[in-house]
Amino acid sequence: EAGVAQSPRYKIIEKRQSVAFWCNPISGHATLYWYQQILGQGPKLLIQFQNNGVVDDSQLPKDRFSAERLKGVDSTLKIQPAKLEDSAVYLCASSIGTGGMNTEAFFGQGTRLTVV
Amino acid sequence: GDSVTQMEGPVTLSEEAFLTINCTYTATGYPSLFWYVQYPGEGLQLLLKATKADDKGSNKGFEATYRKETTSFHLEKGSVQVSDSAVYFCALRNRGTALIFGKGTTLSVSS
Numbered sequence: 001e002a003g004v005a006q007s008p009r010y011k012i013i014e015k016r017q018s019v020a021f022w023c024n025p026i027s028g029h030a031t032l033y034w035y036q037q038i039l040g041q042g043p044k045l046l047i048q049f050q051n052n053g054v055v056d057d058s059q060l061p062k063d064r065f066s067a068e069r070l071k072g073v074d075s076t077l078k079i080q081p082a083k084l085e086d087s088a089v090y091l092c093a094s095s096i097g098t099g100g101m102n103t104e105a106f107f108g109q110g111t112r113l114t115v116v
Numbered sequence: 117g118d119s120v121t122q123m124e125g126p127v128t129l130s131e132e133a134f135l136t137i138n139c140t141y142t143a144t145g146y147p148s149l150f151w152y153v154q155y156p157g158e159g160l161q162l163l164l165k166a167t168k169a170d171d172k173g174s175n176k177g178f179e180a181t182y183r184k185e186t187t188s189f190h191l192e193k194g195s196v197q198v199s200d201s202a203v204y205f206c207a208l209r210n211r212g213t214a215l216i217f218g219k220g221t222t223l224s225v226s227s
Contacts, residue, residue, distance in 0.1 A: 033214050042120075042205055042217030043160070056214060091160065097212060104150070105215055107160040 002026065004108035006092050012114045018080035021111045025073070025094030031055075032069055033105065034077050035091040043091055049075065082115045089113070118143040122206045122218035129196055129225050137191040137221045139180075139206035147210035149173075149182050149189040152217075154203045163191075163204070196225045 005024040013019050025032050031050050035043035046065065048056040051072040060067070064083070069075040079086055089110040097103030123138040141149065151163040151173070164173030169184035178193045189206060206218040 040219075042207075042219045043215075044217075045214040048214045093160075093215075104162055104165065105209075106162075107152075109159040 004092055004094055004106055006090075006108035006111055008111055009109065010112050010114075012116060013082055015084055015115050016081040018078065019082055019113060020076050020078045021090050021092075021113075023075045023077070023092030023108060025075070025092070026096075026106055029094035029096050029106075030072070031095045031097060031105075032075050033091075033093040033095075034067055034075070035093065037089040037091055037110070039088070046077070046090075079113075082113075084115050087113055087115045118147065118208060118210050118213075118216050120206050120208055120216055120218040122204075122221055124219075125203075125221040125223070127221060127223045129223070131198055131225055131227050132195045133225075135191070135193040135196045135200075135223065137204055137206075137223070139189045139191065139218060141187050141189065141206075141208050143187075143208055143210050145210060146184075147208040149180070150207045150209065150215065151178070151180055151189070151191050152205045152207060154205065154220075156202070160205070196223070198225050198227050201225045 034046040037043040046060045047067045049069040052069050067077045091110045093105040093107045095103045095105040119142045148167045150165045152160045153163045164175040166173040166182035172181045180191045203220045205220045207215045
């Protein structure tokens, strides 16, 4: 079974530029998550989708971050404009569960973003 | 809100030593508890999980028991190997919400 795919693996941009990350979850997984992992910290949820609807985006900095999940499959996360403090690894994860189920989440390799 | 607290690292051990990484949580209701591991250069992988009180999760020689009375889920291994060197994250999931992670504990095992 293919895992969660993310691209690119690495990205270096200058501050105030824009960047986009792509995620393809495991086939059949209804729920998709984007996490931000700053060096030395645990992953922090940015946004959670169930199918193509947003379940939780309370920690997404909406003035600069946006995400979509068209057709309930692939997802993109965009930052515009980027700030130095956005340097982090952006992780995509998916899980099969919906509703109140506490099922396992599977993670992609992540995209390491460096803002200079 | 829900949260996870795990011991600060780094933890440095010799091969075959006993490992404990402490994890406590704060949550309403009955969350599921997880340990994830991140090996150098790799993504997060589920190591073990427990879904209800007194459950013991185990995998690759690692164990953790869901203790509701002490709100804890400590990770243990009787004899660590160099290949266990990684960052370990304790996490919880409550009523279908996204995983909430601790800050991570770096384990370094030397031969």
